[in-house]
Amino acid sequence: MFFTYLRRELRRRRKAALVVASGLALGIALVIVVSSVSSGMGKAQEKVLQSLYGLGTDMTVTKAMETSEGGGERPERPRFSFDAQAEGSGEEQSTDHVMVQGFQSLADSTVDKVGEQSGVADAVGGLSLQVVKVSGEFTRGRFQQDGQGGQDGGQGGPGGAEPSEGGRVQGGGADFDVNSYSVYGTDVTEPKLGPLTSSRITDGRTFKASETDAKVAVADSAHAKEKELETGDTVTVKGTKFKIIGIATAESGDAAADLYLPLKQAQTLADAKDKVTTIYVRATDSQQIDSVKSAIQKNVSGTTVTTSADLADTVSGSLSTASSLATGVGTWLSVAVLVTAFLVAGLLTSSAVSRRVREFGTLKALGWTSGRVTGQVVGEAVVHGLMGGVLGIALGLAGAYAVTAISPTLQAELGGGAGGSGAMGGPGGGPVGGPGREAAAKTLEVALTAPVGLTTVALAVGLAVAGGLVAGAFGGWRASRLRPADALRRVA
Template sequence: MFARYLRRELSGRRKQTAIIAIAMALAIGLVIIVNSLSAGVKNAQASALESVYGVGTDVTVTATPTPPAEGERGPRFEFDSEDGSDTGEGTTAVSQSRLTTGRGSATFDAAAVDTVTAQDGVQAASGVLSLTNMTFDGELPQAGGATGTGTDSTQGQAGPPQGGGGSFDVNSFTVMGVDGNAASVGPLASATLQTGRTLAASDAGTYTAVLDSAYATTEELAVGDTITVADQKFEVVGIVAGSGSDAETASNVYIPLDVAQELSDSADLVSTVYVQAASSDRISTLKTVLEGALPDNTVNTQEDLASSVSGSLSTASGLVSSLGTWLSVAVLAVAFLLAILLTISGVSRRTREFGTLKAIGWRNGSIVKQVAGESLVQSLIGGAAGLLVGLVGILLINVFSPTLTASASVQGAGPGGQAGGPGAGGPGGLAQQASAAADVVLNAPLTPAIMLIAVGIAIVGGLLAGVLGGWRAARLRPAEALRSVA
C-alpha cells in the first residue's frame, strides 16, 4: 500500500517533483564538478612538482640557508701572469671554470643519508648536491694590470680590466651531483630518458654526465660529446627530459655525487636528501620521525611543496578551493531550503488528506514515513539527474583539456619556504630550474568517492525535507484538520 500510495502522490504532484529534482540536480552536479576539478588540480600540482621532487619521492630533507658571514666575498676568478696564451694582438686569452655551492648555500653532512635510511618506514633515500658552474672565457689586455683581474661570480659581471682592450664572457649552468639511488628516487627519477643512458652506481668516480634535453639543445650537445665542468672534461652519456610537455628537469647537468663533491670542495656534503616512504599512508608519521632524527634539518612532504606552485595553475587552484567550494555550499543550501519549503507547503495543502488518514487509524510514524518517502524519491531523482549533469561537465572539461602554466618556484626560497635561498646552488635552485615553461594539462577525474558523496547529499536532502514536512503533518489533529476544510 505504501508504494502504491507513494507512486500516486508523486504522479499527482509532478510540478513540485520537477522543481525539487531540478534544484537538487544542479546543486549535486556542481558539487561533482568542483570536487573533480579539485582532484584534477591536485594531480596537476603533483605533475608540476615531479621534475623537482622526483617520482616516488615522499619527503625531502634540506638545511636552512645561512646568510654569508660579514665581509665574506663570493668566488672570484684570478689569473697569474703565466696564465693564458698570447693572442698576438696585445691580449691574453684566458679561460677558467669553477664549480661552487654559492654564498650561504644550504649544505649539510652527507651522513644524513645513512641516518635517513636507517629510520623505520624509509624505503629508499638519495642524496644530491646542487651546484653552479661558472665559466670565465675571453681575452684580457696584457698591459695596464691584467694580472690579478677578477670577477665576482655572484653578480655575473667582471671588473673592468685596466688599459682597455679586454673582451670576455661569464657563463653559468646548474650542476647536480647524484648518488647511485638517483634512478629510483629524486629529481632524476622523474625524468624521461631520451637518448643514451642514465647515471648508475658504477659511474661513481668517473667523469660522465647526463644533460637536460633543453640545455643540450641550446648548447648543441649530444651523447658522445664532452662538456667542461670545473675545467674537467665530462663525457655526455645520456640526455633526459622533464615530465611536462616543455618542462626542464631540476638541473642542466647531472654528474656522480662523489665527483661533484671533489670538484666543488664540498667533501661529504649534500644539499638535499630525497626519501621514498615504505607506505604512502605513513608519510606524516615518517616526517615526524625524520624531524626527530635530524633536528637541525628541515623536513618537507610533497603536500608542503604544493603551495609553491604558481602560474595559472595556482589561479585555478585558488578558484576551485575558494569560489568553487563556497558556490557549491551556497547552491546546496538553496536546494535544501527549496526542497524543505516545497515539502512543507505541500503538506499544508494536504491538510484534509492527512486528517482523513489519521482519522482512519494512521499513526504519526506512518505520516512521517509517507512524506519522507515522497521527498526522498524526489531528491533521488534529482540526484540521478545531478550525476548526469556532473558527468557531462567533467566530460566537457576533459574534452577541451585546458592547458595551464605551472612554476614550482618560490621567490628565493627552497622547498621549506625559507626566504633567502641560495638560488640555483641550493634547494631554492631546484625549484627555479623546474619553473621553466612547464605546461600542465588539467583533467577532471571522476572517482567513486565523488559519486557516493553526490548520492549521500541527495539522500540527506530528501530525508531532511521529508522529516520536517512529515513532522508538521503528524502534528495535525484529525478533527481540526477536517474542520479546517469543511
C-alpha cells in the same frame, strides 16, 4: 500498495516533483564541480612539487643556515685567470668555475645518520653545482705616433712596451661570453630516489649502478637542444670530458638540472669530497612524515628538514589563488546552496502536503495510520531526491568535463629561500650566490583538470538521499498532524 500509490502520485504531480528535484540538482552539481576542481588543484600542485622534489621523495634535508655576528667568514668568490700576453691576436681562451649551490654542504656521513632514523625507509644524497664558464679572446691594439702612420708596436696587450711620447694605442680589448648551467651529482646506486626520477629518459639510457665514478652524463632535453647535444657526444666540465649516455625530459615543469653526473665525479669537480648539498628521504609511512621530520631535526643537528607540505606553502600565483577559491569560497558556496536547496525542498514538500489535506484525511478515515501516511510522504520525497541526484550528477559531470576540456593554464610561482635552506626542494632552484642571498622565483605553468572520482559520485548520491529525507521530514511531520475531520471540513 505503497509503490502503486507512490507511482500514481509522482505521475500526477510531475511539475512539483521537477521543481524539488531541480533545486537539489543545482546544489549537488555545484558540490561535484567544486570537489572535482579542488581535486584538480591538488593534482596540479603535486605536478609542481614533483618537478622540484622528485618521485618517491617525502622530504629533503639540507644544511641549516649559518648566521654569525660581525659578518663571519664569507664564502670564496669565483676567480677567473687569463693569459693576456698570449702570442697572436684573436686566440680564444676559456675557463670555468664550479661552485656548490648556495655554498652550503653536508658531510656524506649525514646521509647514513638520516637513514638510521625511525620511520625512514631510504635516504640518498646529492650534490648540486653551478658551473660558470667564461670564454672569449683578447685583441691587441695598434700603436700610432702623432703625425705618423700606424704600426704594430705590440702595445695591444697588457705588459707590452711603454708607448713613446706623442703616440697612443688604438683599438684592442677583450670580448668574453659568460655561460652558466647547473650540474647535479646523483647517487647512481639509488635510481628510484632524487630529482632525476622526475624526468623520463627519452633517448639513450640512465646510469648503471656500476658507474659510480664513470665519466658519463645524462643531459636534460632542453639543455641538449640549446647546446645541440646528442647521445654519444661529449661535454667538457672543468677540463674533464664526459660522454652523454642519455637525454632526460622533465615530466612537468622545469628540470632539476641541465646536466646529471655520478656523485663522485661531481664531488671531484667541485673539490667537495664526501660532501652533499641535499638528502632526499622517503618515509616508511606517508602518515608519519611529521614525526619523521621531528626525529631528524632532533637527532641530526645543523640540518633543515623540508617536507612537501612546507614546499606547498611557498607556491603562489594563479594556482594558489584558484586553490584558495576552490577550497574556501567554493566550499562555503556549495554548502550554502546545498542547505538552501534542502530547505526549499522541505518547504515545497510541506506546502504540497497542506494542499493534500483532503486526500490524507480521507485515507486516515479509511484506516491508514499516521505512520503509513508519513511513510508515503517520505517515500515521495526520497524519490524526488534521487531524481535530483541523477540530474545533479549529470550537470556536475558536464561542468567538470567543461573545465577539463578548456584546461585553463595556471601559473605556480615558487619563491626562493635563503641559499642552502632547501626551501626550493630541488637542485635546480638553489641560488648561485652565498648564504643569505635569496634565490630567484621559479615559475611553472600547469593545466587545470577537474577529475571526478567515485568518492565524489558517492557523495552526490548520499546528498540526494539526504535531501529527500530532509524534505520528507518536513512533509511527514505536517502529514502526521492531519486528522480525518480536516478532510471532512474540506469536502463540505
